[in-house]
Amino acid sequence: AGVPNLEDVLAISSRNYGQRAVIKFAKTTGCQATSDARWTPGVLTNYETKKFQEPRLLVVADPYADKKAIVEASYMNIPIIALCNTDSDLKFVDVAIPCNNRKTESISMIFWLLAREVRILTKQQGRNETFDTVVDLFYYKDIDKQEKEIAAREANPRKDAVSAQDYDEGDDGEDEDAVNWDGDDN
Numbered sequence: 235a236g237v238p239n240l241e242d243v244l245a246i247s248s249r250n251y252g253q254r255a256v257i258k259f260a261k262t263t264g265c266q267a268t269s270d271a272r273w274t275p276g277v278l279t280n281y282e283t284k285k286f287q288e289p290r291l292l293v294v295a296d297p298y299a300d301k302k303a304i305v306e307a308s309y310m311n312i313p314i315i316a317l318c319n320t321d322s323d324l325k326f327v328d329v330a331i332p333c334n335n336r337k338t339e340s341i342s343m344i345f346w347l348l349a350r351e352v353r354i355l356t357k358q359q360g361r362n363e364t365f366d367t368v369v370d371l372f373y374y375k376d377i378d379k380q381e382k383e384i385a386a387r388e389a390n391p392r393k394d395a396v397s398a399q400d401y402d403e404g405d406d407g408e409d410e411d412a413v414n415w416d417g418d419d420n
Contacts, residue, residue, distance in 0.1 A: 252295030
């Protein structure tokens with residue numbers, strides 16, 4: 235929000251767990267995102283490349299995985315905000331946000347909170363208004379894993395599931411031998 239033009243902010247994640255969060259963050263705030271698994275050298279330093287960019291701020295999901303982008307940004311004196319774990323290298327990082335940067339839930343929550351705060355500070359939304367984008371949209375979803383879970387559920391339906399037909403009509407759901415914790419002798 236300290237950058238006047240949000241298009242001058244570049245959000246980066248080379249790990250799968252942060253790529254969707256970075257893309258959603260960029261879409262929600264209006265900044266740019268690079269979520270390629272491989273950082274292209276010269277993006278920030280070589281003006282003759284096709285992908286050349288001149289951001290004024292870098293937001294990085296993992297300092298270890300995005301080390302090449304951080305080093306290249308340091309050559310150009312670009313400030314860097316990074317989501318850092320306890321073992322992250324803070325060399326060239328200007329602002330460290332402490333979080334678990336190895337789980338999609340943590341990365342997604344931080345980028346969701348950042349997106350919300352940027353929208354509030356740029357007057358796109360009021361502080362008391364609800365944020366219309368849910369945090370679940372920022373989560374990384376492994377499609378293969380989801381398909382396997384669906385297939386497993388269809389192959390093995392829950393045997394302990396109780397349907398409405400299994401209840402006797404006269405049963406009120408109370409166990410006759412249950413202990414009464416209220417102290418009443420009824």
